[in-house]
Amino acid sequence: MVVHPAWDRVSDLIQENLSLQSQADYDFKGRRLSALCRQARGELLDAARRWTAAYRDVGPTPGDSQGLIFLAGHQPQIFHPGVWLKNFALGRLAEKHQATAINLIIDSDAISATSLRVPGGSAENPTPAQVAFDRPDPAVPYEERRIEDRALFDSFGQRVREQMAQLLPHPLMEKFWPLAIGQSHETDRLGACLARARHLIEAQWGLTTLEIPQSWVCDLDSFHWLGAHLLARMDEFSAVYNEAVREYRRLYGIRSASHPVPDLAVEGEWQEAPFWIWSTENPRRRRLFARHAGNEVLITDRQDINARLTLSREGDASRAVEQLAELARGGVKIRSRALVTTLWARMVLGDLFIHGIGGGNYDLVTDRIMERFFHRTPPGFMILSATLHLPIKHYAKKMADPTTIDRQLRELRYHPERYLDGVFEQTMGVPAEVQALINAKRKWIETPQTIENARTRCRAIRGINESLQPWLENLRRHLLNSREKAAKQQQAKRILSWREYSFCLYPEETLRDFLDTLLPE
Secondary structure: OEEEOOHHHHHHHHHHHHHHHHHOOOEOOOOEHHHHHHHHHHHHHHHHHHHHHOOOOOOOOOOOOOOOEEEEEEOOOOOOHHHHHHHHHHHHHHHHOOOEEEEEEOOOOEOOOOEEEEOOEOOOOEOOEEEEOOOOOOOOEOOOOEOOOHHHHHHHHHHHHHHOOOOOOOOOHHHHHHHHHHHHOOOOEHHHHHHHHHHHHHHHOOOOOEEEEHHHHHOOHHHHHHHHHHHHOHHHHHHHHHHHHHHHHHHHOOOOOOOOOOOOOEEOOEEEEEEEEEEOOOOOOEEEEEEEEOOEEEEEOOOOOEEEEEOOOOOOOHHHHHHHHHHHHOOEEEEEOHHHHHHHHHHHHOOEEEEOHHHHHHHHHHHHHHHHOOOOOOOOOEEEEOOOOOOOOOOOOOOOOHHHHHHHHHHHHHOOHHHHHHHHOOOOOOOHHHHHHHHHHHHHHHOOOOOOOHHHHHHHHHHHHHHHHHHHHHHHHHHHHHHHHHHHHHHHHHHHOOOOOOHHHOOHHHHHHHHHHHOOO
């Protein structure tokens, strides 16, 4: 496990964040930060309770818009146990601090895979396979992605169990997938089915967390204030954003223009904004561009969405906030991209955010944006991740190394004399003809190399090495067999030790022991 800060330092981190929050002041073009925080948290709590209550009992949850809120988030994937650990840490820490725990379902991301890598075969010869739970297209955001192949979806759990039957006969999939199928009769959205089924398992294991899709957060009135504010000041925000991203690349020596995120582009008079945009009719996400036109800001996807917002650089944003809400009701989806998503969550929505390692690294960029654009000290966040291997014994403790055997095979070819004593130690000793060859090679090696004798010397040594090979054939055959066995063991280890296997492929007992061992009391 990687956890930072340590469990016993989390209380200090929360107090530091609360102190920063009490000192912060900022004007979102007509809405002060303190007022916007109260509005946003009240809307978030109400929406999260409504979303969660649609498929499981909510019951009383501690806190209100004035109380503590702890957050985490991830795409609605069937992720590995190290990611799942964040959800349980979120719930455990919220219980300890009488906070409300809310997990953000990042459904604005495009779905990347509709299959799981599942190990099969035996422990000695595992054969992984990609097992599909739906057809691989279309490439649209989770928010829009419907289940395309009902038969494939319904049979997924059984096919996974058949694939891994020899390795782990009773994975959590036996409980998880019937829940996903049940939710698919309530909603046809693929991501929602997966997220709800996982959250139901968490409820069975005692978590009282709430969940909410990021798409719901982006449709709240409070979020429209952020959108209007950034669109009104896009030139300034873009400069801060891009410089923070470039600093990150320089710091880590990254040459790729797409990591950690692409720069916000400028195309003529149009400035790219840190949002995705699409419509109900055309649900493939596009980049949002904006430009000022007098006392208006024009926004477009550069295809078929064009809108005007009553919004100047310095004036009140109230009317633009109303217009953004009208666009949302009309089927236009404006969704925050990664850095803005966590910026909003950390700066406004919550008092503690739990990241994985990747998100924690990228939020170094978010910190710079908060410092330079919003002129506030960034609140701290927590980083948490872990690795759990499938509970399968799949290799010997002292496994041979194929590279070591390869080195021995090379020495057999170029230095055979080093191994001949071992070959003949059980017999009467090294035969005279073999010893003669060894002596001849030693003589040539001891002869200084000159221009005149170099070719003759090289050919003589090579010929002696070839002449000694038949005496080493049994040893060579033994090493080749050992190498083949070691390579198979190494491949089995590589397959079965892959850390990205989904949590639902593990036995329930293994998962619960993992969580109980790593989480604080």
